[in-house]
Amino acid sequence: MTLSIIDTGKFPRLEDMTKSELIQHLKETVKPEEGIIPAYIFSHPKVYELEMEKIFLKSWLFLAHKSEIPNKGDFVTRQMGEHSVIVTHGSDGDIHVLLNVCTHRGMKLCRMDHGNEKSFVCPYHGFNFKNTGDLAGVPFQKEVYGDTLDKSKMGLKEIRHDEYAGLIFATFNEEAVPLDEYLGDIKWYLDLAFNRAEMEVQGPPMKWVVNASWKLGSDNTISDSYHTLVSHGSIAKLGLVPSGDYSKYGYQIYTGNGHGLNLGMPNPHFAFPEELTEEYKERLSPEQWGVLEKLKNMIVCVSPHMMILISSMDFKGKQVSNTSFRLWQPKGPDKIEITQWQIVEKNATKEWKELSNQTNSLTFGASGIFEQDDSENWTDITQNSKGAYHLQENTFFNYTQGMHKKPVDDFVGPGIAYENKFNEANARAFFRNWLDQVTAE
Amino acid sequence: MKEVIELQYEIEQWLYHEAHLLDNLLFDDWLELFDEDCRYRMPLRVNLQEKDVPDFTDDTLLFDDDMETLTLRVDRLKTDLAWAETPPSRTRRNVGNVRIQEYNENQVTVKSNLLLYRSRSTEIGAELVSGERTDRLVKRSGKWRLQERTFIADQTTLGTRNLAIFV
Numbered sequence: 001m002t003l004s005i006i007d008t009g010k011f012p013r014l015e016d017m018t019k020s021e022l023i024q025h026l027k028e029t030v031k032p033e034e035g036i037i038p039a040y041i042f043s044h045p046k047v048y049e050l051e052m053e054k055i056f057l058k059s060w061l062f063l064a065h066k067s068e069i070p071n072k073g074d075f076v077t078r079q080m081g082e083h084s085v086i087v088t089h090g091s092d093g094d095i096h097v098l099l100n101v102c103t104h105r106g107m108k109l110c111r112m113d114h115g116n117e118k119s120f121v122c123p124y125h126g127f128n129f130k131n132t133g134d135l136a137g138v139p140f141q142k143e144v145y146g147d148t149l150d151k152s153k154m155g156l157k158e159i160r161h162d163e164y165a166g167l168i169f170a171t172f173n174e175e176a177v178p179l180d181e182y183l184g185d186i187k188w189y190l191d192l193a194f195n196r197a198e199m200e201v202q203g204p205p206m207k208w209v210v211n212a213s214w215k216l217g218s219d220n221t222i223s224d225s226y227h228t229l230v231s232h233g234s235i236a237k238l239g240l241v242p243s244g245d246y247s248k249y250g251y252q253i254y255t256g257n258g259h260g261l262n263l264g265m266p267n268p269h270f271a272f273p274e275e276l277t278e279e280y281k282e283r284l285s286p287e288q289w290g291v292l293e294k295l296k297n298m299i300v301c302v303s304p305h306m307m308i309l310i311s312s313m314d315f316k317g318k319q320v321s322n323t324s325f326r327l328w329q330p331k332g333p334d335k336i337e338i339t340q341w342q343i344v345e346k347n348a349t350k351e352w353k354e355l356s357n358q359t360n361s362l363t364f365g366a367s368g369i370f371e372q373d374d375s376e377n378w379t380d381i382t383q384n385s386k387g388a389y390h391l392q393e394n395t396f397f398n399y400t401q402g403m404h405k406k407p408v409d410d411f412v413g414p415g416i417a418y419e420n421k422f423n424e425a426n427a428r429a430f431f432r433n434w435l436d437q438v439t440a441e
Numbered sequence: 442m443k444e445v446i447e448l449q450y451e452i453e454q455w456l457y458h459e460a461h462l463l464d465n466l467l468f469d470d471w472l473e474l475f476d477e478d479c480r481y482r483m484p485l486r487v488n489l490q491e492k493d494v495p496d497f498t499d500d501t502l503l504f505d506d507d508m509e510t511l512t513l514r515v516d517r518l519k520t521d522l523a524w525a526e527t528p529p530s531r532t533r534r535n536v537g538n539v540r541i542q543e544y545n546e547n548q549v550t551v552k553s554n555l556l557l558y559r560s561r562s563t564e565i566g567a568e569l570v571s572g573e574r575t576d577r578l579v580k581r582s583g584k585w586r587l588q589e590r591t592f593i594a595d596q597t598t599l600g601t602r603n604l605a606i607f608v
Contacts, residue, residue, distance in 0.1 A: 112490050113487045113488045114487065114489075115491075117490065204487055204498060204501055206501055206503055206599075207597065207598040207599070208600075208601065208602070208603070209599065209600055209601075210602045210603075230522070231524060233520075233522035234520040234522040234523050235517075237517075238517055238520070337598060342501070357502070357505065358505045361502050361503065361506075362505070362510050366503050366603055366604045367605075368603075369513070372523075372524075372525030372526075372604075372605040373523070373524040373525050375525065376524045376525050376602070376603075377524070
């Protein structure tokens with residue numbers, strides 16, 4: 001047995017390590033079950049490289065909601081790990097996820113955010129691809145290639161994809177378990193956000209860049225209601241929520257594969273449009289309806305980097321909820337592009353939709369008064385996690401909260417549920433899953 | 442002609458004064474520039490194929506505010522828990538290319554360009570927000586009040602960590 005680099009007292013220079021040494025170092029220093037999460041994993045370029053390979057090449061990644069591309073020809077461009085993809089509603093009626101790289105010489109084929117096109121013409125040499133990915137035309141083909149170019153082998157790279165509750169996911173990994181299995185029990189909760197009624201995305205996603213680790217977004221999403229006391233203390237001061245500790249009431253639930261949530265309840269008010277009660281009851285199981293009826297908020301993490309949020313507040317004299325979802329899209333070891341969508345009940349009144357959208361803009365999104373303070377935390381933590389001293393000392397952060405607690409067995413939904421949302425159990429589970437992924441052979 | 446030049450001057454001075462109030466964190470005074478019945482909105486800029494349609498959308502609003510919510514935002518900034526602006530960003534609003542679109546005695550529609558420089562904490566990297574404002578000002582008791590502002594940023598992905606600042 002060789003000594004770990006920590007035991008030898010040698011400086012762990014990650015850049016000089018082989019991949020297996022780096023994996024070994026991660027196994028020795030990241031100890032999720034003990035609540036030990038080292039600083040360097042939040043910003044080191046070598047760790048990021050490993051994540052891109054071991055997580056973003058392997059996992060199912062969320063790309064788009066089906067209501068964004070309702071008609072044949074509709075498309076959106078999205079990011080999948082480090083790569084741009086076009087998600088199309090093809091002329092054949094099927095959804096396609098196509099690598100946004102011309103198969104001729106690598107030009108980015110589509111530079112638009114969204115639109116409706118039968119085909120995509122490469123700006124470089126004019127190779128013309130159908131919205132199903134097939135290569136349809138090559139300028140002067142006969143003259144420049146003779147009979148040597150087989151167009152049927154030059155279609156855009158189609159990426160494996162599947163959907164649940166209108167959510168389109170894709171993966172670069174042909175060996176990945178089916179999406180249904182990957183999501184597992186988190187589907188029960190996704191239903192509350194996306195299947196409770198017919199839901200409709202409200203416009204294209206807003207995007208903004210924060211100099212932070214993508215993992216801080218996910219870790220906050222999956223487990224951290226505790227920060228609302230202080231980080232979002234201003235909201236309680238303004239009277240938008242009753243008190244600082246309001247956010248502790250409810251459950252923290254882990255459903256496996258790095259997915260989990262914080263579920264805030266009970267809510268003395270019904271936070272959804274009353275007139276849709278029948279639709280909710282019809283679409284949800286009685287247990288799910290029982291939760292929705294009393295729901296205050298729900299913050300779901302679908303690993304690796306998706307968040308779904310139902311939030312409610314007193315606004316203009318009534319209880320209003322809004323539902324949004326987002327990606328903590330990695331753009332480097334210390335940079336994310338937050339991409340946020342709003343979604344609302346299709347059959348809600350115009351007035352409700354406006355109120356719901358307005359509360360979302362006010363509280364979350366780039367200008368959101370909750371959101372703003374989070375970006376401050378994550379920027380500074382990411383910056384603070386850098387540097388030689390942390391590597392030398394193996395500085396770690398403390399994720400031990402709630403280790404003395406036991407899960408409850410009487411919660412109606414699936415997963416390991418703890419009563420009271422102030423707990424870091426889900427973060428420990430998230431980092432266990434993360435560690436297993438980045439250290440997998 | 443004289444009338445138009447005077448109006449141009451008056452509106453420019455109004456915009457400079459507004460920028461001064463925001464740059465100097467005088468938010469209560471800033472709120473007083475608004476008409477009670479105001480809208481303050483920031484539609485999303487998007488990349489589109491078509492060149493003959495607007496390259497922004499009202500379906501997604503980065504700000505979607507009225508007097509009540511603007512007041513909430515200002516009240517929040519005044520609490521000691523508004524971490525996003527603790528310490529406050531240094532901001533410098535350069536307002537230019539002021540173009541009056543329509544006017545009568547009591548109402549003016551004006552477009553202007555905004556280049557907003559933001560410095561947070563000790564960071565030396567500049568966070569810039571650039572875009573176009575379309576403002577509708579109405580005259581109330583002899584004073585111009587902002588009834589509607591629509592700001593459209595030039596970036597489709599914003600290069601600032603949040604909009605804890607006003608545009």
